[in-house]
Structures are given as structure tokens and as C-alpha cells.
Amino acid sequence: MLPSRALAKDIQMIGETNGEDFLYKLGYEGAREGAKELIKSMGLKPRSGWAAQKAVLSLLEFLGYGRSEFVVSRIAKDGHHRVVFRVWDNPVIEQAASLYGPRSKVCSWFMGIYAAHGEMELGLRNVRLKENKCLCRGATHCEWETKW
Ligand SMILES: [Zn+2]
Secondary structure, eight states: OOOOHHHHHHHHHHHHHHOOOHHHHHHHHHHHHHHHHHHHHTOOTOOOOHHHHHHHHHHHHTTSEEEEEEEEHHHTTTEEEEEEEEEEEEEHHHHHHHHHGGGHHHHHHHHHHHHHHHHHHOOOOOOOOEEEEEGGGOSSSEEEEEEE
């Protein structure tokens, strides 16, 4: 995902102007549309549950959203879940960390994106990611959690 520095600045500006909830929703809505295309082109079944987890993480890495892995991954058939995962090597978050440090807002955008993919491809329901740790606040990676 290039140019990552310019993208970090754009996303940060949107977050500063409109707030982090807006940024999250922006990421979420855009990624829902993207996920529909990807599901079709990859031949994934929508909401195909845990079987798709590796494919989804590989796909997000391929798209430039960084590397990620699950720390906790419990998903019930009805979509109830507790999922914790970490993200690193995301070039936009890395740029934002160096440009803005703890003032960075870009993770809200990415959490919206990941939330949409979690719902569309993994069958999670009512995803609302919160950030437990952040690269921009000095952690070695970002850690995001959702529970319902
Ligand atoms: Zn973060």
C-alpha cells in the first residue's frame, strides 16, 4: 500500500477533522465493498467461518494491511465471539507512529477495515474492535479485540 506516508497523513487529517468513530466507519464501509469483490474473486463462501481464517489474514497482508495473527479466536456459530489479534508490519501505521506518535488516529481506520473482513469472511457478528496496545504508543505491535 503505497505511498504509505501520504496515506498516513490523509487518514490522520480525516481523523482529526471528523473523529475516530467516523474514521472507523469509513474503513468499515469501504472494506465491506472490497470484501464483496474479494469473496467473489477468491471463490470464498461469504461468512465461511473459521476455515477461511488463514486465507483472510494472507489476503489482508497481500493488500498491504500488514501481518497479523490471532491471540484468541473463539467464534460461535451464531456469530458470538471473542477475538484478539495483533497486527504489525503495516507501513501506514509505521509512518503514523513516526509522524504522530501517540496522537495517531490511523488505527481506527484499519480497525474498521478488519472489522468488515471479520464479519464478511469469518462470520463474526457485531464486531467492534478496541485497541489494547498500539505501535504508535510504543508497543511492538497493535493488538485489537472484539467480544460479543
Ligand atoms: Zn495501533
